[in-house]
Amino acid sequence: MSSSRPLSNPSFNSPQSASTPPTAPAVRPPAPSGSAGTPQPGHSGLRYPSNRKTIYDRNLNRSKNAELSRAAFAYLFVEMISYAQRRVTGIADLEKRLNEQGYPLGLKLLDLLLYRSAPSSTQPPTTRPTRILPLLQFITTTLWRHLFSRPADALERSAANAAEYMVSDNEPLVNSYISVPREMSQLNCAAFVAGIIEGVCDGAGLKTVSVSAHWVGEGDGGGAGAKEGMWPGKTIFLIKFAPEVIEREEIMGGKGG
Amino acid sequence: MSYYFAIVGTQDNPLFEHEFGTSKQGGDGVARFREEARHMNQFIVHSSLDIVDEVQWNGGQMYLKHIDRFHNNYIFCFITAGSVKFLLLHNPDTHTPPNASSRSSAATARTSAYGQSASTTYNPTAPAVEEAIKNFFVEVYDVWVKTIMNPFFKLDMKVTSPVFRGRVAAAARKHL
Numbered sequence: 001m002s003s004s005r006p007l008s009n010p011s012f013n014s015p016q017s018a019s020t021p022p023t024a025p026a027v028r029p030p031a032p033s034g035s036a037g038t039p040q041p042g043h044s045g046l047r048y049p050s051n052r053k054t055i056y057d058r059n060l061n062r063s064k065n066a067e068l069s070r071a072a073f074a075y076l077f078v079e080m081i082s083y084a085q086r087r088v089t090g091i092a093d094l095e096k097r098l099n100e101q102g103y104p105l106g107l108k109l110l111d112l113l114l115y116r117s118a119p120s121s122t123q124p125p126t127t128r129p130t131r132i133l134p135l136l137q138f139i140t141t142t143l144w145r146h147l148f149s150r151p152a153d154a155l156e157r158s159a160a161n162a163a164e165y166m167v168s169d170n171e172p173l174v175n176s177y178i179s180v181p182r183e184m185s186q187l188n189c190a191a192f193v194a195g196i197i198e199g200v201c202d203g204a205g206l207k208t209v210s211v212s213a214h215w216v217g218e219g220d221g222g223g224a225g226a227k228e229g230m231w232p233g234k235t236i237f238l239i240k241f242a243p244e245v246i247e248r249e250e251i252m253g254g255k256g257g
Numbered sequence: 258m259s260y261y262f263a264i265v266g267t268q269d270n271p272l273f274e275h276e277f278g279t280s281k282q283g284g285d286g287v288a289r290f291r292e293e294a295r296h297m298n299q300f301i302v303h304s305s306l307d308i309v310d311e312v313q314w315n316g317g318q319m320y321l322k323h324i325d326r327f328h329n330n331y332i333f334c335f336i337t338a339g340s341v342k343f344l345l346l347h348n349p350d351t352h353t354p355p356n357a358s359s360r361s362s363a364a365t366a367r368t369s370a371y372g373q374s375a376s377t378t379y380n381p382t383a384p385a386v387e388e389a390i391k392n393f394f395v396e397v398y399d400v401w402v403k404t405i406m407n408p409f410f411k412l413d414m415k416v417t418s419p420v421f422r423g424r425v426a427a428a429a430r431k432h433l
Contacts, residue, residue, distance in 0.1 A: 056403050056420050107412055108405050114338045115402050128338040129318040203339040252314055
């Protein structure tokens with residue numbers, strides 16, 4: 001999982017000044033009042049980092065190819081799960097909480113990845129996905145590549161329900177260090193990724209009823225043999241679009257992207 | 258020429274407002290809306306949201322160009338991937354209010370000097386103007402993406418950062 005969200009290095013200058021105790025009191029007062037160019041820093045009570053750089057000074061493509069260590073991600077993810085597990089009423093509730101943790105990420109990644117997929121930094125994106133298929137292709141290729149460095153394994157439309165689409169991943173990275181206890185075998189922690197997908201869909205204006213993560217061979221009744229197959233951890237993300245989205249899709253037809 | 262720029266969230270809630278005048282043709286970048294019409298800007302921009310809802314699904318373009326007109330106010334729209342709308346109200350009127358005493362007389366004189374000739378030839382929906390406004394929107398979009406990357410920024414949150422306002426004002430000076 002690559003870490004491309006610019007985490008806020010600005011706005012906290014106290015740890016740095018605390019590390020240099022003798023000079024800290026002398027250095028800090030000029031910081032809020034000095035340096036022109038930004039509109040009256042002292043006036044708003046906004047605190048600037050010591051290097052005067054705010055998030056607006058960072059190039060959005062800076063961490064484009066940066067990657068996060070898998071161990072660090074696994075450690076954080078375990079903490080996120082145990083945080084979500086507090087005072088939880090059941091597996092469905094736990095999955096809902098994991099979903100909610102992923103949701104804001106999806107909203108933001110949609111904008112960021114479209115911005116980065118532009119051919120050059122001087123030519124930012126001019127189009128956005130407004131139909132189901134281009135959006136799902138964006139999810140299975142661009143989003144998946146960004147998160148897991150590879151595209152998703154399959155994208156299918158449900159035969160039973162026209163509003164349901166399935167994205168499958170043979171070996172979800174988020175589940176690679178998670179062994180689910182037998183009594184909670186329904187639990188799939190990839191609900192976090194489902195939340196990211198839901199955020200992307202909702203952000204693009206294609207409202208979803210729900211996005212959920214399921215183990216293959218359970219829930220759908222799709223053959224118990226798949227469990228022992230080549231991909232024991234295969235997960236399907238079931239995307240249910242809202243009826244108005246399907247209706248609009250039918251009215252607009254093939255027009256536009 | 259005066260501009261009113263607003264960012265509208267996914268629930269049609271205003272997130273950011275900025276008023277400015279042109280900086281081209283010797284303009285001083287100060288908005289000169291008629292006092293009696295100034296309060297209408299918010300209503301005009303808000304009413305154009307209905308049109309945005311209709312045209313946003315045609316083709317998936319982010320820049321929707323000129324979408325609405327109310328008397329001499331032209332509305333331009335840009336919609337981000339996250340369905341946040343940037344709306345720019347453009348009033349080509351170079352009229353100066355009668356009680357301009359609060360403003361510098363030099364600036365007032367300059368505005369009225371080119372006002373007569375400019376208002377007759379100026380076309381707010383010309384390709385050159387649309388292109389300039391597009392460049393403005395694109396620059397604001399860049400700053401907007403940086404804003405939403407803030408981990409503490411939640412959907413449809415108001416933007417209060419003075420740095421953001423400064424960047425929008427700089428983009429306005431550069432392109433409009």
